[in-house]
Amino acid sequence: MAYAYDDQNIFAKILRGEIPCDKLLETEHSFAFRDIAPKAPEHVLVIPKGAYVTWDHFAAEATDAELADFARAVGKVAEMVGARPGDGGNGFRLIANAGEDGVQEVPHLHVHVLAGRPLGWMVQPR
Numbered sequence: 001m002a003y004a005y006d007d008q009n010i011f012a013k014i015l016r017g018e019i020p021c022d023k024l025l026e027t028e029h030s031f032a033f034r035d036i037a038p039k040a041p042e043h044v045l046v047i048p049k050g051a052y053v054t055w056d057h058f059a060a061e062a063t064d065a066e067l068a069d070f071a072r073a074v075g076k077v078a079e080m081v082g083a084r085p086g087d088g089g090n091g092f093r094l095i096a097n098a099g100e101d102g103v104q105e106v107p108h109l110h111v112h113v114l115a116g117r118p119l120g121w122m123v124q125p126r
């Protein structure tokens, strides 16, 4: 299945520097910045620099270098916000919404890194 990437989405504009963001981390293939409407004391969005819409799109078409860089960037962000359980942090949650049922608002792959308080159940009951 082919994905059509909309290069006018808000995260594409952030990557191009057309709109500001509170940047936390930049690597060769990834970028991380704070969510504008945080749902937890720490709420960071990690995105690949490449034009990928969803996780499955990224998994299917990204290079191994992009995949490894992105996975490590997410781990680095968890470390930067002090949430790594292995370092005595209290832990974190990763969320990657995709498509309509996932309630994805921005059509550029992003992983939410949430931390800083107990985060409750994974999903709301229906």
Ligand code: 5GP
Pocket (backbone or CB within 6 Å): 010, 021, 022, 033, 034, 035, 036, 037, 038, 096, 097, 103, 104, 105, 106, 107
């Ligand atoms: P989604 O619902 O697509 O998984 O999450 C999109 C996220 O992007 C939301 O948590 C929303 O607050 C965040 N967001 C939307 N527009 C902007 C923006 O212009 N800047 C930043 N930093 N975050 C944004």
